[in-house]
Amino acid sequence: MRNAQSSIPNKGMLVDTAQKMARSLNWMKARSFRTTVAFVAILLTVLIYATPPARASDHQDTTFLATKLTAADLTDLFVFESPKDPNNVVLVMDFDPLIAVGETRPFDPDILYQFKIDNTGDNIEDVVLQFNINGKGSRQNVTVRGPGRPVIAGTQSALLPASMKGPLNQPFSGHNGMKVFVGLRKDPFFFDLEQFFKIIPDRNYLFQPNPNPPFQVLSFRPPGQAQDTLAPFNVNSIIIELPKKLIGNGKIGAWMTTSVRTPRLRKGIFAQIERLAVPALNELFMDFKAHNNSNLQTPTKDALNQSQFIQAFVNAIGRPKAIADAVISVVIPDVMQADLSKSNGTYFGTQLGKNFGGRRPKDDVIDVTTSVVFGDAVTGITTGKIPGLVSDNVGPNDANFLPNFPYLGNPL
């Protein structure tokens, strides 16, 4: 017993703290006291990346994407006629948001970026365009695959044969008249996100009425005071201009996805982790915690999954059901509709205007959406109209766009 007890320390003499400090004076001259005491702030054994994202069009869509894999975080899809060649269509995929001025965000070689095109009306992709980054550091470049019929349709993907390869951050061309740019751009999206959060701070409308009414503020800021929250930020973009005939010849539905290799799947297969098409659909209507499920689905599931959120939202703001029906009729499923046989596109033009439709970088998609949901646009319904919410009073800044390929403005 006594021998063993030697491991249990006995009371000893207290050390003269002042003496010890004096002996340490030389050390202290070379070190910051602040650093010395910083030990108290534990480097937590349990990892906290708790700061949730800021969500714009679809900026920082889920916490996982926002905090651990921003390179796969999709923000905006644009589909528009080439301003330079009426035979061409331009597809733009923006991702990795909130890039500060002077900040470098690399591309990730383990992410597969895809445009998916349904040209038969069944909301299943018939043609895909794939982009994957090769290498790390300064040696990165991009391989373009397709357009072509997918090896696998749905939430899993396999690589098509390479069709062209090129550098990052500068345009390059390949066969079939395709032009490609993959790199940093000024974020083209414009929105008074700051005020939006004050108006619609959460989206848990399925549980309304809850102790907190949905609106804390009933108006966007007036012109002059409204601010584009995305103005100071860049974004990474994949931009491709190609002949329309390569992806279809009539109505199409387009969406974009990011996928990753996962050990759970067999070699060579990528698993979808995000999906996006119609701007503000998720952000305005969908409960945030439902985003991840939606990201892992295909458009064929949208009617069931997403319509309920729109109906609940419209009901919560006290507007007639016809408003929800109108919204659902144009945004569900979540695909960007375009009619390649037509021209002079406007946002929702395929569904409403019988023109090209699609979305151009300067389209004020927020105002279009809010004017339908809170105003009388499209439906003519004035019941429950909320005039202060029909526009965020922020428009496109011409300086953020280019007249020629790649059309999105140079980074800040």
Next chain:
Amino acid sequence: MLRILWLLILTSLLVLSKPSNTQALGLFHPNVSIATVSANQIVKDPLVFPDYLQRSHIISVYEEKVSQSPDSSLFLRLLGDQYLKRFREVGDIEDVFRAEQVARRSLALQPYHNQGAFMLLASALLSQHQFQQALNVINNAQILDDNLSSTSLKASILMELGNYEAVEQILQISQGTSNGNKAVIARYLELTGNLASARQLLDEAMEEMDFYTTSAEIRAWFHVRAGDLAFAAGDFSLSEQRYQEALELFPQHIAAFTGLARLCASQHRWQDALNAANQGIELMPLIETLGYKADAQKALGNPKGAAETEDLIGLVAYLSKAKGIYDRALAVYYTEHNTHLADALLIARREVALRDDIHAEDTLAWAAAANGQWQEAQQAAYKATRYGTQDALLQFHAGMIAFHLGEREEAINRLTQAISLNPQFHHKYAEEARQVLAQLTPTP
């Protein structure tokens, strides 16, 4: 002597009150080079993108935006997020204070439904060991959107407070449908005696993090945690590999150096332990790391160096006390080194009052034993091991306390468990456990 003491106090107050930064002391990369040097140029064949090299630049951009738009609750929150990231990378406590400040400003501007700012504030308070305050923030935040982040954060706070029953409930572990991030669940499993499951889950989480663009410090953290758990399981080869991987991903990872120092000390690889401890101390003089350094210096026949290191520990202790900070690492050091035992017990008791987790109870058990408070030691040891911890050191402490109290069977069980969990769990105590066991179970 008095003059020197006053000089020290004055100097410390000046440094503490002036927001000079660690970068100026060469502890991190200076701002000027960050904006102009491409990270790609720095690393030839990178495993990970060194995002931390840009952190101060990004912070300066957000600080400018906040300055231009002082009423922007959003920019304040984004700025606070960057402060917390830099804290994890550099360990400057001032960044935690900054994060707390901007979170409070954001909440003042938008007091309702500002979930991001609530969670930022809770994270900042948690980092300051203000556990109950952090929990209050989360509980009062009316976070309707009960997402993975808020659940994980709340679970993390509750684990620090020792409320494992509540953690199990909110993580829905017993229902078989985990509702938190894997790292948090792994921590819960580790603390509650499921080390193998914890390791498996953490390995999965680590694998899921292994993207080139994932933040370097975050990726490294997962490797450090995997190294810690491998050490706990006695898998020293894998543990060392994980720590080295962490340092390849993030060369300034303090916890990786501390883990390596502990690992090498346990194996009596004293020169390696000294080297690892020195590198960690260069970044931040943690009590634990300083303790390994002093032990290594003694083992290598350098009592003078060990005395100087102990002086430094005394200095850190003094500064902590001056700031009203009581850290259990100091209590552990005092107890293990048979010094300042009254202080050790005082600190341990305060720790239990602050956060009653199993490690606080274990610290109290060992400090109370060192002070001859055997009833208190026994009660604390029971609390420390009541969830079946597979931490060999905790089992050893409980076993030795039982041994002292004459509870032979309990002592044998605990000490046997400690040795079988990890035959080299501690550079000194592992051998003692074997000796006591031999004494208790003499071979015929």
